[in-house]
Amino acid sequence: MLKLFEYNWQVRKEWFDWCRTVSEEELMKRRIGGIGYILPTLYHIVATEYGWICGGIQNKAIEIPPFAEVASLQQIQDFSARCHVELAPFVYNWNDSLEDRIMIDITDEGEREAHKYGEVMRHVIAHEIHHIGQLSIWSREIGKEPVTANLIGRRLFDI
Amino acid sequence: MLKLFEYNWQVRKEWFDWCRTVSEEELMKRRIGGIGYILPTLYHIVATEYGWICGGIQNKAIEIPPFAEVASLQQIQDFSARCHVELAPFVYNWNDSLEDRIMIDITDEGEREAHKYGEVMRHVIAHEIHHIGQLSIWSREIGKEPVTANLIGRRLFDI
Numbered sequence: 001m002l003k004l005f006e007y008n009w010q011v012r013k014e015w016f017d018w019c020r021t022v023s024e025e026e027l028m029k030r031r032i033g034g035i036g037y038i039l040p041t042l043y044h045i046v047a048t049e050y051g052w053i054c055g056g057i058q059n060k061a062i063e064i065p066p067f068a069e070v071a072s073l074q075q076i077q078d079f080s081a082r083c084h085v086e087l088a089p090f091v092y093n094w095n096d097s098l099e100d101r102i103m104i105d106i107t108d109e110g111e112r113e114a115h116k117y118g119e120v121m122r123h124v125i126a127h128e129i130h131h132i133g134q135l136s137i138w139s140r141e142i143g144k145e146p147v148t149a150n151l152i153g154r155r156l157f158d159i
Numbered sequence: 160m161l162k163l164f165e166y167n168w169q170v171r172k173e174w175f176d177w178c179r180t181v182s183e184e185e186l187m188k189r190r191i192g193g194i195g196y197i198l199p200t201l202y203h204i205v206a207t208e209y210g211w212i213c214g215g216i217q218n219k220a221i222e223i224p225p226f227a228e229v230a231s232l233q234q235i236q237d238f239s240a241r242c243h244v245e246l247a248p249f250v251y252n253w254n255d256s257l258e259d260r261i262m263i264d265i266t267d268e269g270e271r272e273a274h275k276y277g278e279v280m281r282h283v284i285a286h287e288i289h290h291i292g293q294l295s296i297w298s299r300e301i302g303k304e305p306v307t308a309n310l311i312g313r314r315l316f317d318i
Contacts, residue, residue, distance in 0.1 A: 003281055004163075033299035034292075102318065116316045122162055123310040126288050130308040133193075133292020140192035149289040151282040157275045159261065 001121055005091045007151050008049075008128045009084070014147040015042065015135060016077045026142055027073065034134040041135060043067050043076050045128045050083035052124050053090055057103050057117055060086075094121070160280055164250045166310050167208075167287045168243070173306040174201065174294060175236045185301055186232065193293040200294060202226050202235050204287045209242035211283050212249055216262050216276055219245075253280070 019027055019038065027039040035041040047064050055062040070079045099118035107113055115123075129149075136146035178186055178197065186198040194200040206223045214221040229238045258277035266272055274282075288308075295305035 003277070004285065007281065007285060033296035033305075114318050115311060116318065118162070119311060119316040122166065126163065126166060126308065126310045129285050129288040130292040130295070133289040134296050136289070137192035137293050137296045146192075149285065151285045152274060152278060157278040159273050159275065 001094050001125075002091055003156055004125045006156055007154065008125065008132075010154055010156070011132055011147060011149065012042070012045065012080065012128070015132065016073065016080075018139070018144070018147050019073050022142060022144065024073075031138050031141070033137075034131060038135060038138055039071070039073065039076060040067055041131050043070065043079070045131050046076065046080040046083055048127055049124050050087055052120050053087040054083070056105055056115075057120055058090060059103070062086075091121075160253050160284075161250060162315055163284045165315055166313065167284065167291075169313055169315070170291055170306060170308065171201070171204065171239065171287070174291065175232065175239075177298070177303070177306050178232050181301060181303065183232075190297050190300070192296075193290060197294060197297055198230070198232065198235060199226055200290050202229065202238070204290050205235065205239040205242055207286055208283050209246055211279050212246040213242070215264055215274075216279055217249060218262070221245075250280075 019042070022038075028037055030036055031038070035044050050062065051064060054060045055064075065079065070076050099116065101117045102114050103117060103120060105113045105115055132147075132149065136149065139146035178201070181197075187196055189195055190197070194203050209221065210223060213219045214223075224238065229235050258275065260276045261273050262276060262279060264272045264274055291306075291308065295308065298305035
């Protein structure tokens with residue numbers, strides 16, 4: 001589980017770096033599909049991971065700033081770093097005994113839904129990779145090479 | 160590990176169904192980013208999973224047909240099904256003792272690279288989710304709702 005989170009965190013860092021090579025206008029330009037903009041996509045990735053792990057599984061009282069309050073690259077990267085400090089210990093301490101524990105989620109429609117921790121963790125992993133795939137298309141639309149999505153070659157695994 | 164493969168297989172099946180609601184022309188229209196076309200993206204996902212798991216990890220003599228030989232939705236879905244029969248047993252029999260085993264890959268440049276099985280498996284998982292994220296953008300460009308990427312809500316986990 002941890003390795004896929006580490007992959008996502010490394011890729012996210014590289015997308016923040018990529019964003020520094022692009023104008024602010026491009027980062028906030030309306031695009032087709034997904035969240036519709038590059039910067040809000042990165043915000044959404046951070047907020048979703050934080051919301052599910054700290055707010056959901058750990059059931060902490062968390063506060064997720066609205067996008068407007070962190071609407072710059074630096075502020076979103078700072079938001080990501082703050083969330084990371086809070087949620088990374090849970091991910092690093094993950095073990096198989098947590099797989100089947102249950103959390104209760106209140107959906108936007110006010111319904112209570114039960115999810116296994118293992119399901120939530122994989123949801124968060126897939127969620128980030130999916131949205132990063134969308135960024136890679138928008139990157140090519142801008143005429144720029146996207147961050148590589150390859151997991152192999154990132155030295156996440158020692159040999 | 161298995162759950163993320165099951166997620167990918169379920170999502171892939173839904174994209175094949177989605178493709179049936181779209182003209183052949185749209186499936187083969189040149190697009191910006193990724194593999195550049197919808198149908199070749201699905202082919203690429205199948206070939207990559209099969210190549211790494213059966214050809215790479217299991218070191219079987221496999222044959223991957225060039226795209227031109229399976230260049231229709233039905234043929235790619237059949238190709239996917241044939242590969243699935245071959246590779247699914249390995250995924251279902253996955254266990255932690257396989258994590259650190261080593262496979263040798265010969266890169267396109269002819270170099271030998273060693274990878275842990277666990278790294279390859281996660282590479283394959285992330286690879287498919289990434290390309291599916293790209294399809295979701297192209298789907299909106301066509302004006303169609305994409306297949307949901309949510310992992311939660313797919314009943315992959317019993318409660």
